[in-house]
Amino acid sequence: MLGEKTEGTRLNGKKCRDDWIVDSGASHHMTGLLDCLFDIHTVAPCLVGLPNGKLVMADQEGSVRLTDTLTLHSVLYVKELKCNLISVSQLIDELNCIVLFSKTCCLMQDLTLMMPIGMGERRDVVYFLQGVELVRRVKKVGAKESLELWHKRLGHA
Numbered sequence: 635m636l637g638e639k640t641e642g643t644r645l646n647g648k649k650c651r652d653d654w655i656v657d658s659g660a661s662h663h664m665t666g667l668l669d670c671l672f673d674i675h676t677v678a679p680c681l682v683g684l685p686n687g688k689l690v691m692a693d694q695e696g697s698v699r700l701t702d703t704l705t706l707h708s709v710l711y712v713k714e715l716k717c718n719l720i721s722v723s724q725l726i727d728e729l730n731c732i733v734l735f736s737k738t739c740c741l742m743q744d745l746t747l748m749m750p751i752g753m754g755e756r757r758d759v760v761y762f763l764q765g766v767e768l769v770r771r772v773k774k775v776g777a778k779e780s781l782e783l784w785h786k787r788l789g790h791a
Contacts, residue, residue, distance in 0.1 A: 652718075654718045654763040655719050655761065657722065660719045660722070661723070662680070662709075662724055663709040663719060663724055664692070665709055665712070665719075666717070667718065668694075668713075671695075672699075673696050674696035675694065675696065677693060679693045680692045680710060682715070684714060688714070692711060695709055701751075701763075703750075704751050707728060708724070708728070729742075729751065730744070731751060737756065738756050739754055739755055739756060739761070740756070741753050752764070
């Protein structure tokens with residue numbers, strides 16, 4: 635629940651294996667779960683710092699489909715990593731989107747279509763990606779508002 639302290643939000647890796655953290659400080663998307671990746675290939679070794687201060691090497695990357703509107707590419711496989719990270723800077727660069735943060739959530743929005751592609755929930759001081767259903771509800775609200783706005787613009791009150 636929002637505001638509750640959980641082991642996953644402390645980034646110790648005990649309960650956040652299935653969660654994806656929206657991380658403004660991460661240089662790359664990263665996961666410790668090789669089986670969630672597809673199109674896996676070898677890359678030049680990359681040094682990665684873990685939350686415990688340990689440095690490890692990553693030499694594979696792939697893609698992961700998180701929702702029906704959000705697929706991440708160039709996701710580093712870091713065997714020792716206990717959390718899954720979405721790099722905000724990599725997301726913005728690759729998907730031409732914006733990421734807006736508030737006290738309770740974050741919203742990822744495509745800049746071309748101006749449609750939500752993902753939403754995160756804040757738990758303590760960490761933002762976690764939400765599932766497909768919440769993104770669909772946000773899209774429906776956005777679409778309804780757009781229809782009403784165009785209805786008014788065309789002079790139909």
